[in-house]
Amino acid sequence: MSTSVSIPENIKKILVTGGCGFIGGAVIRKLLKSTDAEIFNIDKVGKVSDLTSLDKVIKKLGQSKESKYYFIQLDLADETLTEKVIFDIEPDLIIHLAAESHVDRSIDGPDLFIKSNIIGTFNLLQSALKYWQKLPSNKKESFRFHHVSTDEVFGSLGAIGQFSESTPYDPRSPYSASKAASDHLVNAWHHTYGLPIVITNCSNNYGPWQFPEKLIPLAIYKAFNNKKIPLYGKGLNVRDWLYVEDHVEAILLTAINGRIGESYCIGGNAEKTNKEVLESICNIMDRKLKKEDTLKNLITLVEDRPGHDQRYSINFSRINEELGWKPKHSFEEGLELTVNWYIENIYWCEEMMRKSNYNAERVGLRNYK
Numbered sequence: 001m002s003t004s005v006s007i008p009e010n011i012k013k014i015l016v017t018g019g020c021g022f023i024g025g026a027v028i029r030k031l032l033k034s035t036d037a038e039i040f041n042i043d044k045v046g047k048v049s050d051l052t053s054l055d056k057v058i059k060k061l062g063q064s065k066e067s068k069y070y071f072i073q074l075d076l077a078d079e080t081l082t083e084k085v086i087f088d089i090e091p092d093l094i095i096h097l098a099a100e101s102h103v104d105r106s107i108d109g110p111d112l113f114i115k116s117n118i119i120g121t122f123n124l125l126q127s128a129l130k131y132w133q134k135l136p137s138n139k140k141e142s143f144r145f146h147h148v149s150t151d152e153v154f155g156s157l158g159a160i161g162q163f164s165e166s167t168p169y170d171p172r173s174p175y176s177a178s179k180a181a182s183d184h185l186v187n188a189w190h191h192t193y194g195l196p197i198v199i200t201n202c203s204n205n206y207g208p209w210q211f212p213e214k215l216i217p218l219a220i221y222k223a224f225n226n227k228k229i230p231l232y233g234k235g236l237n238v239r240d241w242l243y244v245e246d247h248v249e250a251i252l253l254t255a256i257n258g259r260i261g262e263s264y265c266i267g268g269n270a271e272k273t274n275k276e277v278l279e280s281i282c283n284i285m286d287r288k289l290k291k292e293d294t295l296k297n298l299i300t301l302v303e304d305r306p307g308h309d310q311r312y313s314i315n316f317s318r319i320n321e322e323l324g325w326k327p328k329h330s331f332e333e334g335l336e337l338t339v340n341w342y343i344e345n346i347y348w349c350e351e352m353m354r355k356s357n358y359n360a361e362r363v364g365l366r367n368y369k
């Protein structure tokens with residue numbers, strides 16, 4: 001699918017942070033296919049990071065793209081090195097995705113989330129600001145700092161209502177609190193120092209290459225291996241699901257054409273209870289794997305997540321009206337593509353789990369009891 005955004009000629013160097021993550025990797029793969037700009041990936045390569053998704057695409061694209069892609073292993077918590085790298089690269093655009101992102105892990109160990117998501121963003125902002133202030137006026141004018149965030153900063157909805165750009169922040173987990181803090185820092189660097197920023201707040205993403213700790217890939221992995229599929233609480237919490245490629249288009253569109261200083265809410269128009277999501281996965285897998293007994297029998301209610309947000313729903317009118325974006329994949333299409341990919345790449349899940357010493361066990365209850 002071709003992107004509906006074209007990267008302007010004057011953007012010759014794009015710096016992506018967190019390119020070894022699920023969404024960051026998808027952003028880089030799209031950029032490599034749709035621009036001749038040089039792409040720099042800064043990533044600390046944490047526990048659940050993956051380099052294979054990019055290796056494959058770069059090999060396919062051949063030598064010409066290989067020489068336009070640069071990977072720098074760097075933890076943004078390192079203030080001095082971060083500044084040096086920004087000045088060495090001289091980016092025209094920064095897309096900041098590097099973040100710890102799993103709510104359950106943030107419950108067990110919030111420290112890493114504070115360090116990566118808050119201190120990391122602070123260091124990147126400071127370096128970007130110093131760099132931006134020294135740019136010549138034409139480059140200064142066109143430079144952008146794009147911060148990728150989540151709908152979880154808005155808290156939890158009841159049965160009705162939607163999040164939009166004017167919803168007050170009300171984060172409730174260590175993860176969402178750390179993302180909310182990073183959003184506030186980005187806004188403050190714009191209002192106080194004039195740094196040209198854009199923020200996007202997106203709903204739940206799914207698709208290929210997502211580490212199998214999040215609901216959808218975990219459920220596919222468990223079902224494939226005939227293991228119990230854990231459903232938290234009563235399974236009635238609602239999420240608004242967006243196929244990752246649609247999110248990537250929204251990120252690039254807003255990074256290039258979004259209004260400076262604004263935030264844009266991005267959603268999938270696909271609200272589902274967790275129970276519905278798991279049943280849909282099992283239905284697809286029953287069909288594909290020609291199961292006699294439905295895999296739905298594996299779905300098992302387990303203890304709820306502490307502080308579990310009830311419902312997320314996004315009103316994405318702003319990005320739709322201003323930039324013409326809407327999701328291209330329905331939930332059914334996206335889920336089919338995702339299940340297909342995981343069935344064909346189940347070895348990738350096993351390899352990732354082995355590398356990160358994770359056995360698809362329950363996380364997120366350690367500090368609770």
Ligand code: TDX
Nearest residue numbers: 101102103150152203204213214215230231232237274
């Ligand atoms: O085994 C599970 N069983 C289950 O019922 C897991 C892992 C999750 N759940 C529930 C919890 C949530 O209600 O499924 C829902 C989705 O859970 P996650 O995949 O962990 O995502 P969520 O907590 O909704 O947060 C996600 O959306 C916003 C991402 O992980 C964040 O990174 C993003 O910012």
